[in-house]
Amino acid sequence: MLDLKIDNARLYPxxxxxxxxxxxxxxxxxxxxxxxxTDEPARQSVDAGNRVLxxxxxDCHTHALHAGDRMEExxxxxxxxxxxEIARAGGGIVSTVRAVRAATNATLVNESLPxxxxxxxxxxxxxxxxxxxxxxxxxxxRMLEAIAELSSRVPQRxxxxxxxxxxxxxxxxxxxxxxxxxxxxxxxxxxRGLAQCVDIFxxxxxxxxxxxxxxxxxxxxxxxxxRVHAEQLSLTxxxxxAASFNALSCDHLEHLDANGAEAMARxxxxxxxxxxxxxxxxxxxxxxIPLLRDQGVAMAVASDLNPGTSPVASLLTALxxxxxxxxxxxxxxxLGVTYNAARAIGRDDLGALAPGRYAxxxxxxxxxxxxxxxxxxxxxxxxxxxxxxxx
Numbered sequence: 531m532l533d534l535k536i537d538n539a540r541l542y543p544x545x546x547x548x549x550x551x552x553x554x555x556x557x558x559x560x561x562x563x564x565x566x567x568t569d570e571p572a573r574q575s576v577d578a579g580n581r582v583l584x585x586x587x588x589d590c591h592t593h594a595l596h597a598g599d600r601m602e603e604x605x606x607x608x609x610x611x612x613x614x615e616i617a618r619a620g621g622g623i624v625s626t627v628r629a630v631r632a633a634t635n636a637t638l639v640n641e642s643l644p645x646x647x648x649x650x651x652x653x654x655x656x657x658x659x660x661x662x663x664x665x666x667x668x669x670x671x672r673m674l675e676a677i678a679e680l681s682s683r684v685p686q687r688x689x690x691x692x693x694x695x696x697x698x699x700x701x702x703x704x705x706x707x708x709x710x711x712x713x714x715x716x717x718x719x720x721x722r723g724l725a726q727c728v729d730i731f732x733x734x735x736x737x738x739x740x741x742x743x744x745x746x747x748x749x750x751x752x753x754x755x756x757r758v759h760a761e762q763l764s765l766t767x768x769x770x771x772a773a774s775f776n777a778l779s780c781d782h783l784e785h786l787d788a789n790g791a792e793a794m795a796r797x798x799x800x801x802x803x804x805x806x807x808x809x810x811x812x813x814x815x816x817x818x819i820p821l822l823r824d825q826g827v828a829m830a831v832a833s834d835l836n837p838g839t840s841p842v843a844s845l846l847t848a849l850x851x852x853x854x855x856x857x858x859x860x861x862x863x864x865l866g867v868t869y870n871a872a873r874a875i876g877r878d879d880l881g882a883l884a885p886g887r888y889a890x891x892x893x894x895x896x897x898x899x900x901x902x903x904x905x906x907x908x909x910x911x912x913x914x915x916x917x918x919x920x921x
Contacts (some may be wrong), residue, residue, distance in 0.1 A: 531556060531570070531571050531572060531573060531702065532557045532559050532564065532570050532571065532572035532573070532575070533559050533560065533572065533574065533818050533837075533918055534556055534557075534558040534572055534574045534575075534576065534637070534889070534892075534918050535555055535556065535557050535558070535568065535570070535571075535572035535574070535575045535576070536555060536556040536558075536575075536578050536583060536891075537555045537575060537576070537577055537578065538554060538555075538577050538578050538579060538580055538582060539554055539555065539556065539578035539581060539582075539583035539882065539893070540554075540578075540580060540581065540582050541553055541554065541555075541583045541917075542582065542584050542585075542633070542762065542864075542899055543566060543585070543870065543882055543883040543884060544584065544756075544864065544865060544868040544869045544881065544882045544883065544885075545551075545757075545882040545883070546861075546865075546869055546882070548861035548862075548864050548865055548899070550747055551566055551567070552567070552587065553566045553567025553683075554567070554759055555567055555568055555569075555918040556568075556583065556883060556889075556891070557570055557572070558572075558889040558918040559794070559918075560890055560918075561888060561889055561917035561918050561919075562879075562885075562886060562887060562889055562917070562918070563883055563884060563885055563886070563887050563888075563889050564885055565885060566572050566883060566884065566885070567795045567853060570888055571916060572674065577920065578893055581893040581894055581895055581912060582891070582893070582894040582895075582896055582898070582899055583880055583881050583882075583883070583891055583893055583894075584653070584864075584868065584891060584894065584899060585606075585868045585869070585881055585890060585891055585892075586653060586654070586655025586656065586868075586880075586890030586891055586892055586914065586915075586916065587652065587653050587654045587655065587656075587845055587867045587868065587871070587883045587892070588654070588655070588656040588657075588867060588868065588871035588872055588875065588877075588881055589649055589654050589656070589657045589658065589832050589833050589835070589845045589871070589882060590656075590658050590779070590802060590830050590832045590866075590871040590872075590874040590875050590902050591603050591658060591660075591779075591804060591830075591832035591833070591834055591874070592658055592659055592660070592833055592835040592836070592837075592845075593655055593659070593660050593662065593663070593693075593829055593834070593835060593836035593837075594642055594645045594646060594649075594657060594659045594835045595638055595639075595642045595659050595661075595663075595673060595676055595677050595680060596626050596629070596630055596638070596641070596663050596836070596837050597629040597630050597632070597637055597641055597764070598626065598629035598633075598641075598837065598838050599841070599882070600621070600625060600626065600837045600838045600841075601614050601623075603621050603622070603625070603838060604841075604886055605623075607811070609814070611678070613763070613811050613839060614734070614763065615736050617697075617735045618735065620700065622667075622697070622701055622838055623662070623663070623696055623697040623734075623838065624697055624699065625838075626663045626836075626837050626838065627663050627665050627669075627697070627699065628663065629663075630663040630664060630669060630673065631664065631666075631669050635672060635675065635676045635679060638673070638676040638680075639676055639679050639680050639683065642676075642680055643680070643683065643684070644843075645835060645843045646684050646686060646688075646709075647684075647863050648843035648844065649833070649835075649844070649845060650684070650685075650688070650910055650914070650921075651685050651910055652844060652845055652846045652909070652910065652911075653733050653892040653894075653910075653911040653914055654686065654845050655686055655687060655890040655914065655916050656686065656687040656688075656872075656875075656877075656880055656890065657686055657687070657688055657689070658688075658689040658690075658691055658874075658875050659677050659688055659689070659690060659691070659698075660690075660691040660692075660693040660729055661673040661674050661677070661690070661691070661692055661693050661694065661696075661725075661804070661817035662693030662695075662696030662697075662729070662731075664692065664694070664711050665694070665696065665697060665699040665707070666699065667714050667715050667718065667914070668889050670692070670694050670715055670719075670805065671715075671718060671719070671722070671724065674690055674692065674719065674722075674724035674725060675724070675812070677690045678690065679773075680835060685865075685916050685921040686921075687880075687890075687916070689727075689875050689877070690724060690725045690726075690727075691725055691727045691728070691729050692715070692716070692719045692721075692724070692727070692728050692729065692754075692767065693728075693729040693730070693731070693743055693756065693773065694710075694711045694715045694716070694738070695708065695711050695729075695730035695731065695736075695737050695741065695742075695865075696729075696730075696731050696907050697731065697735075697736055698736070703736070704741070704882075708737070708741050708744065708745075709743065709756070712744055712745060712748045714824065714873040716728065716745075716749065716752055716754070717752065719754075720752040720754055721754070725754070726754060726755060726876070727754060727755040727756070727757055727778065727875070727876065728746075728749040728754045728755070728756050728757070729756070729757045729758065729759065730742050730746075730756075730758055730759065731758075731759040731762065732758060732759065732760055732766050732768035732789075733759070733762060733763050733766065734763065734764055734766075735763070738760075738766075739766055739767050739768060739771055742768055742771055742772070743771060746772070746775040746777075748799075750773075750775065755777075755778050756775050756776075756777045756778065757772070757777055757778050757779045757780070757781065757874075757878050758771075758772040758777055758779075758780050758781065759781050759782055760772060760780040760781065760782060760783060760786070760790070761780075761782060761783050761784060761785040761786045761790065762782035762783070762784055762785070762789075762807075763784070763785070764785055765785040765786075765787055767789075768780070768788045768790075769783065769790030769791075769793065769794055769799075770793040770794075770905075773790070773793035773794045773795065773796065773797040773799045774797070775840065776797050776798075776799070777797065777799045777872040778800065778873070778874055778876045779798065779800040779801070779802045779830065779873075779877065780794060780799055780800075780801060780802070781801075781802035781804060781832070781834075782802075782804055782807070782817070783801055783802075783803070783817045783818075784808065784813060784815045784816060784817050785815060786801075786817060786818055786821070786822075787818075788821060788825075791818070791821045791822055791825045791827055792808060792825055794822075794825070794827045795825040795827050796827050798828075799827070800827070800828045800829070800830050800870055800873050801817070801822050801827050801828065801829045801830070801840070801852060802829075802832050802874050803817055803819075803829055803830065803831050803833070803852055803856060803858070803866065804831075804832055804834040804840065804848070805831070805848055805851035805852045805855050806831075806834055806835075806840040806842040806844075806847060806848045806851060807834045807839045807840040808855065808856075809851055809855065810839055810841070810842065811839055812838050816855070816856055817856060819856050819857050819858060820857075823862075825851065827868050828865075828870045828873060829858065829861055829862055829865075829870060830866045830870040830871040830873070830874045831848050831849055831852045831858070831866035831871070832845070832848060832867075832871065832874075833845050833848045834848075846902060846906075846909055847906065847907075848867075849863045849864070849866070849867055849902060849903060850902075850903055850904075850905075850906045853868065853903040854903075856860060860899070860900035860902070860903035860904075861870065861900075863903055864899055864900075864902070864903070868881045868882060869881045869882050879888070888916075888917055889915060889917055889918040890915065890916050891914075891915050891916050892911035892912075893911055893912045893913040894909075894911050894912060895912050896909075
């Protein structure tokens with residue numbers, strides 16, 4: 531007998547395709563999908579009322595755990611300062627580092643809860659959250675511990691990522707800090723099981739290609755998956771390098787070239803598109819969506835929720851922007867917040883409605899899923915389920 535059966539639904543499984551299923555029911559047992567289309571009896575049955583049924587959304591790239599804000603920097607950007615200029619003047623990432631170091635874990639968790647709630651209200655059932663605002667061993671570990679505490683406080687699934695190589699802390703040489711990341715932070719993160727994935731920001735204002743190679747080699751030794759912030763402000767070659775290490779994803783990619791796209795296609799590395807950061811920074815160089823499409827690179831869409839370059843606690847806004855600003859089709863964008871987003875975080879048990887996957891799903895009073903790429907704002911699911919339980 532099933533634990534739960536959803537009947538009379540317009541079902542979009544998103545198992546690599548945005549096409550609807552002919553099936554009208556979903557069977558759930560033990561928190562997982564066991565059947566798409568079933569007559570098996572269930573302890574509980576729900577009539578979906580012909581609503582659209584979609585997998586729970588996955589925000590696969592965020593920096594949602596932090597303290598404070600950077601509104602003053604935004605005002606400087608509006609006055610003409612660039613992201614790189616603000617970073618070089620001691621602002622940017624390091625200004626949030628100061629706030630995080632001064633905050634208690636309770637403060638970090640309590641300030642982050644409303645951001646997770648805002649995502650949840652739009653049907654986001656899984657949120658990836660990066661560290662990277664500690665930039666020393668103690669605070670990076672404390673951030674990951676706070677992410678774990680946050681996970682215990684919300685029904686949403688939280689996936690932690692270690693991003694110690696986010697920026698070089700003031701007063702420390704890059705080489706010395708990189709040594710700390712490789713020799714001290716990475717082994718301790720792996721030993722404690724605080725994250726299964728490692729990220730690095732490769733850019734002229736952050737870390738070099740050689741730095742990334744050393745981080746990836748150490749991560750591989752520790753059996754940690756890798757991701758990369760790549761080609762956001764300039765072409766560095768980070769995407770091609772990351773793909774050579776079978777990276778789960780390369781994120782941003784505004785300056786990606788054909789060599790990088792081809793390498794990602796060969797490796798099966800997902801391109802994570804972050805249009806809210808592009809919008810907030812008022813960039814003009816768009817990711818090469820036609821190139822990614824032609825190469826067959828899977829594309830995910832994420833909010834990049836963070837205090838400096840994307841204070842946007844809305845995955846639906848990012849989805850809308852991916853379509854209107856970057857030219858993704860609504861179907862590509864929807865796969866980008868479901869199936870491909872799950873691939874970007876290395877989770878083949880999420881992101882689609884298929885036997886064996888977790889029963890994370892939402893019901894929507896809309897006539898077609900493409901409506902989510904049409905209307906901007908005011909859209910909420912009629913119901914959200916995580917592991918077969920309504921939240």
